[in-house]
Amino acid sequence: MSGEVTVTGFGVRTAFGTGTEALRRGVFAGVPSFQPTTRFDTGPYRTPMAAAAPDGPDAVEDWALRHALAQCGAEALDMAGLRPGTEAAVLLGIAGDHTSVTRYWRAAADSPSPTPLPDSSGDPDGPGGAGGSYGSDGTTGRNADAVPAHLAELLAGGLGLTGPRLTFTNACVASAAAIIHACRLISSGRIDTAVCAGGYLVEEETFGKFDSGRALSRDGMVRPFSADRSGLLLGDGVAAVALESAEHARRRGARPLTTIAGWGAATDAHHIAQPHPEGVGLARAARQALRLAGDPDGASLDYVNAHGTGTKYNDGAETRGLRAAFPERAESIPVSSTKSTTGHLLEAAGVVEFVITMLALMDGVLPPTAGYGRPDPECDLDYVPNQPRQADPRRALTINAAFGGANTALVLERP
Template sequence: MNREVVVTGFAVRTGFGEGAEATRHGVFGGRSALAPVTRFDTAPFRASVAATDGTPGPGSLRDALSKCAGDAVAAAGHPAGEDTAVLVGTAGDFTGVTGFWRRAEHTSGSTAGDTVAARQADLVAEHVGARGPRLAFTNACVASAVAIIHACRLIATGRLDSAVCAGGYLVEEENFAKFDSGMAFSRDGVVRPFSAGRSGLLLGDGAAAIVLEAGDTARRRGARPLAAVIGWGMAADAHHVARPHPQARGLASAAGQALRRAGDPDGRWVDYVNAHGTATKTNDPAETAGLRTVFGSRADAVPVSSTKGATGHLLEAAGAVEFVITMMAMLDGVLPPTAGYTAPDPDCDLDVVPNQPRRADVWRALTVNAAFGGANTALLLERR
């Protein structure tokens, strides 16, 4: 079988706040949510900035995922039930784990079981009433994109009619310390994807949920699809534990799979690419090379932007949040800019939509993500 896979509902949260309007104001306005971190002491670290929502604590990952999932299901008008799967990209809730290390900060009612990644899928499913399969994906910055891809496969092949896909990460001290010790953070508190002078990434709060359905069943119940997922791909280049392949072979392979599945191997009908764009020295030139491999002579004509200059890097949530941002670009007819861009880099010579949103008629859009270990994903959306 090769059934159509459509999106019928979504919800999103970033450092700009909850909901599509907050995302429009921040991400599509070319703004940055990056600000001094107040939810833990950054004195031991080189960096002190992240894209948080300003709350004194990160709150519960469970609550963030469940809220987004509930809002997405409500927007879809499709009560989750016996045959609805839940697929979540997450590393679990580190705040619960670190609470055991620092007993003074440990909150009563928090249990070790509720902090592990697999439990997040159960908690989301219980919240929305979904009783189908439950899966959690933990492969770093492609985790929630892989969740979406796996759901698309299950729906397209007739094994599911509907799925709730979600991804979440809230800035906390554990991962902040790891990235800081690895010297991955921007030195001056600004994220500059694809720009000369970029010096690294910064983290951000993020959560998103998407309701996917088979096109025939969605229309039979009277739902109006927002978009269709017409292509997807995954690939591993296994070049290095942390650095991407210099020519982004895995990313190019994943994108090529997505385009071939859609019957557009040269990408001639793609109007926009939401790039991974981490603003590191190695990622952005590699990604540029990979996208040039994908689009060939059309590469100069395809707008490509990274939204991490606005939202920060959302780790396991990146795939789901950036999927939503890509879909919003299609629905609104506006390209989200690459916030933080300051000057051209000859190694990143794409049309990166610098700093200002751009009106555009987007029929098809590609969103790509990459992760440590050489994991790469691509998802191709088409407006409905």
């Protein structure tokens, strides 16, 4: 590695609200944010529960993915002291804004007229713009927000950043993959600065798919690693982090919040939707990250932010994967799943949990695994059950896993 990678700014938004204080009041206090969502009719589904912020009168604007990304990106730049016009890559982990797909087909089903195409004015929100009669709510210009790469362009353009843009779409590791890609670009000297972001906001398309896959919790809680766990619940999450080379940050006089000491990614080669039962890919990704961090045995690790979905398949496999990654240390390292309070943030999980892990290092507080009930013999590590823990962590690992057997790992270090 030729260049150290540091984090100099971030912005974050979850169902708890915007910013770090909201995370401290929720995630770090072990308070779940699940409630029946009113964002859509949950009648057809097995549960109404999600970690979705209550919708206010400005919900369409306020909770459009493009706006939430812009808000978090601006906060990250502001904290980092980076200005518009900066040559910075924009790397996004996102699947697109599914609400635009729903809106399109709902309008098509309701409208007797064929879909009008935009006029030549080039103004998709203007009269006669794209979607035409489907756009009475002023959102027709967002048809293309379903295109993941388009959201990266909007974010970069809105922030005034002039570097390369790339969007990762690989499900629940997408934003972690974006951060890993930024680390590679920066450490190899290709770029100095990157803004990495991810976003998912609870909506019916994905909610219905997870319901059909019987993946959602039956008791309205997410109980990772607990014997009484019954599944995941979805949650709102958007975050952005400003990454730069240590040298670039030093030249600017920027204060590094965290160093990214190592990263890794690996695939299970096991199943299209289920994790490898022994957590093989997860262990491999973690070992890669630790080797790069100069600590192949995990001797310096003080905390692990687990993927911990609260599903039957994931949590046992993840426990075995952690044991395989650092067999001598696994039982002595606190491990928690913050999905127990935030819900599963899908493509945004990597970057939001990265921010949570960074806060744990900065504040000296380990966020708990909320909703933890009875111990499961399959899950036999220290999961920081239900209550936050004061600590003095210097190094932490955050891991994620996704459909298709993709796994990522990032090692963060307090400066």
